[in-house]
Amino acid sequence: MPDTKPRADGQRVLADLNALRAIGAYQTGVHKPTFSEPHKRSLDWLVQKLPDAGLAAGIDGIGNVFGTSAKPGLKLLAGSHLESQNYAGWLDGPLGVVYALEAARVLNADPAVRGAVEVAAWCDEEGHFGSFLGSRSYIGQVTDAEIDAARDRTSGRTMREALAEMGLAGRPRVAVEKGRHVGYLEAHIEQGDTLESGKLAIGVVTSIVGIWQYRIDFNGAQNHAGTTRMAVRKDAGLALAKFCVAIDDRFPTACGPRTVWTTGRITLDPGAPSIIPGAADMLFQIRDDDPAVIARLEALLHMMADEASAKGPCTVTVTKLRTGAPALMDLGFQDAIEAASKAMAGGRSIRMPSGAGHDAQMLATVMPAAMLFVPSIGGISHHWTENTADADIVTGAEVFVDTCRRILTG
Ligand SMILES: [Zn+2]
Numbered sequence: 070m071p072d073t074k075p076r077a078d079g080q081r082v083l084a085d086l087n088a089l090r091a092i093g094a095y096q097t098g099v100h101k102p103t104f105s106e107p108h109k110r111s112l113d114w115l116v117q118k119l120p121d122a123g124l125a126a127g128i129d130g131i132g133n134v135f136g137t138s139a140k141p142g143l144k145l146l147a148g149s150h151l152e153s154q155n156y157a158g159w160l161d162g163p164l165g166v167v168y169a170l171e172a173a174r175v176l177n178a179d180p181a182v183r184g185a186v187e188v189a190a191w192c193d194e195e196g197h198f199g200s201f202l203g204s205r206s207y208i209g210q211v212t213d214a215e216i217d218a219a220r221d222r223t224s225g226r227t228m229r230e231a232l233a234e235m236g237l238a239g240r241p242r243v244a245v246e247k248g249r250h251v252g253y254l255e256a257h258i259e260q261g262d263t264l265e266s267g268k269l270a271i272g273v274v275t276s277i278v279g280i281w282q283y284r285i286d287f288n289g290a291q292n293h294a295g296t297t298r299m300a301v302r303k304d305a306g307l308a309l310a311k312f313c314v315a316i317d318d319r320f321p322t323a324c325g326p327r328t329v330w331t332t333g334r335i336t337l338d339p340g341a342p343s344i345i346p347g348a349a350d351m352l353f354q355i356r357d358d359d360p361a362v363i364a365r366l367e368a369l370l371h372m373m374a375d376e377a378s379a380k381g382p383c384t385v386t387v388t389k390l391r392t393g394a395p396a397l398m399d400l401g402f403q404d405a406i407e408a409a410s411k412a413m414a415g416g417r418s419i420r421m422p423s424g425a426g427h428d429a430q431m432l433a434t435v436m437p438a439a440m441l442f443v444p445s446i447g448g449i450s451h452h453w454t455e456n457t458a459d460a461d462i463v464t465g466a467e468v469f470v471d472t473c474r475r476i477l478t479g
Pocket of ligand 1: 162
């Protein structure tokens with residue numbers, strides 16, 4: 070018997086995504102920083118669309134949009150974010166929001182589905198004012214003091230000013246309601262090239278990697294770049310450069326299959342052309358979804374620092390700045406995504422961790438959570454050329470809606 074269950078309307082999904090792309094358009098992408106005028110119009114756009122899905126719409130005191138259902142039965146929360154990085158892509162965020170909207174439109178009207186999909190657009194996932202402020206507020210981790218102190222990292226505008234300009238000052242913030250949701254599902258572009266290079270349609274996210282950050286300090290002796298003989302120099306900049314190369318030589322012997330590491334910033338002190346740097350530091354980040362791998366690499370980092378200090382002429386110290394536990398995605402939801410991929414995408418799916426952070430990692434601390442990825446052309450993201458083939462967007466929507474159905478009826 071053919072499957073006659075209502076499914077995603079791909080053309081409607083593409084039309085919605087293009088409508089959001091037209092708000093704050095920049096080249097082929099968008100410029101939609103948090104609480105900008107185009108961001109506000111995008112939130113208003115969603116508020117106007119949600120009633121079509123049988124949802125009551127509202128924006129809370131931190132700029133989260135919620136579509137809530139009065140339908141009895143289980144509720145599945147689904148969504149993503151609507152703001153963008155500066156001058157960035159059109160799908161990073163809106164894809165997951167429109168998929169959630171589509172799932173609500175298809176399933177909330179279906180009498181065969183007893184529960185409902187509720188929609189959330191989390192504010193400031195892209196971190197213009199802070200770190201995951203919207204989703205962290207929802208799980209109860211944002212204090213009023215944090216909002217008082219938050220400023221736009223580009224313009225310096227305070228978050229309180231921005232909220233007032235949005236008309237949101239004094240509005241209550243919505244918090245997670247225990248027992249209301251069976252879980253949270255988020256779709257996102259992959260932002261890497263695993264799916265494209267494997268000719269796959271769907272990434273079933275197993276975990277969102279943790280981020281560990283370190284500052285590595287090098288201490289030598291500041292001196293004259295013309296008169297100090299090479300043999301007696303204690304050049305902290307040179308020590309740093311050698312250490313960077315040593316990391317790349319030795320980490321592969323201890324890392325996991327998907328570990329990534331990055332030196333994101335180097336500072337030389339005093340940083341002048343005629344002075345041998347007396348001190349230097351680097352910000353170093355490791356990402357993996359296995360704390361055991363991180364522990365191994367961290368031990369190696371300390372060992373290398375001790376070796377370098379013992380050898381001289383500079384001393385090296387490692388300070389941990391940030392520990393980020395990985396977020397594990399719900400296994401039952403992963404199975405539902407995989408089953409939906411078999412039904413809707415010919416089984417062209419792969420289980421994979423997410424190297425990028427997402428709101429789902431916050432939601433995963435209070436309810437079962439899962440994510441699915443669609444391919445990114447060339448693996449490009451956080452740039453206005455970011456794109457996904459229309460056919461892949463449509464397939465992703467079909468898999469997403471079918472996954473929601475499986476979770477709500479399973
Ligand atoms: Zn995103």
